[in-house]
Amino acid sequence: MGSASDDLRSAARIRRAALELFGEHGVDRTTVRQIAARADVSAGLVIHHFGSKDGLRQAVDDWILARANEDKGWFRTGVMPQPSDALPDPESAAMTRYLVQVLRHDGPAAARIFDRLCEFTEEMYAQGIAAGLVREPGDRAAAVATLVAYSMGASILGRHIARHLGGDELMEPAVFPRYAEAALELFTDGFFRDRTFLNAMTATNPARNENDQPSDRDH
Structure with a gap:
């Protein structure tokens, strides 16, 4: 019998192999045997650790979501990582490819991730907001969903963004800093020069409660 540390290492190796293959081929087109071969373990060991391919997919999802939770720490500190520091390691790049696969195919897994x-x-x-870095939006739930959609949309269209910036992949060192700076400029300075269009939309939006209190963006 292997030690507990051996079990943890083999489980991590299997999870990484699954992450890579799910991102390359999709969950449905990836088999347990393929994952076992990539991880250099037996198919039985994959089942031993995760119960089934679906159990392994859930483990991959949980790991990705834990990483996402860790990566938002700069909102607490106010110290944003430099673009060069934000360039992903191979595992993070595989994570992005997997998310693209899941969200493209919709379904319960995509809903859970989103x-x-x-x-x-x-x-x-x-x-x-508590740190004074972000404004309170008029409709936070809508702003949250929109931000996630924008972020994942950029991941899905990453290669096309890169083509327009002279590269092949969004996260290339010559591409990502340009993309990140453009995104931050849009979020920081905005797109429109005044509130003309926003005021018109707000005035005719039936979802707006007439008793809504104005947020700090209205001042």
């Missing part, structure tokens, strides 16, 4: 990312983004909003 909902959890919204939860994390809601926490980031709360932390950013």
Whole structure:
């Protein structure tokens, strides 16, 4: 029998192999045997650790969501990582490819991922507002869902963004800093020069409660 540390290492190796293969081929087109071969273990050991391919997929989801929760720490400190520091390691790049696969195919897995990312983004909003870094939006739930959609949309379209910036992949060192700076400029300075269009939308939006209190963006 292997030690507990051996079990942890083999489980991590299997999880990483699954992450890579799910991102490359999709969950449905990846088999337990393929995962076992990539991890250099037996198919039986995969089942021993995770019970089934679906159990392994859930473990991959849980790991990704834990990483996402860790990565939002700069909203608490106010110290944003430099773009060069934010460039992903191979495991993070595999994580992005997996998320793209899941969200492209929709279904319960995509819903679970999107909902959890919204939860994390809601926490980031709360932390950013408390730290004085972020404005309170007029409709926080809508702002949260929109931010997640924008973020994941950039991941899904990453190669096309890179093509327009002279590269092949969004996270390339020559591409990502340009993308990140453009995104931060849009979020920091905004797109429109005044509130003309926002005021028109707010005035005709039936979802707005007439008793809503104005947020600090209205001042």
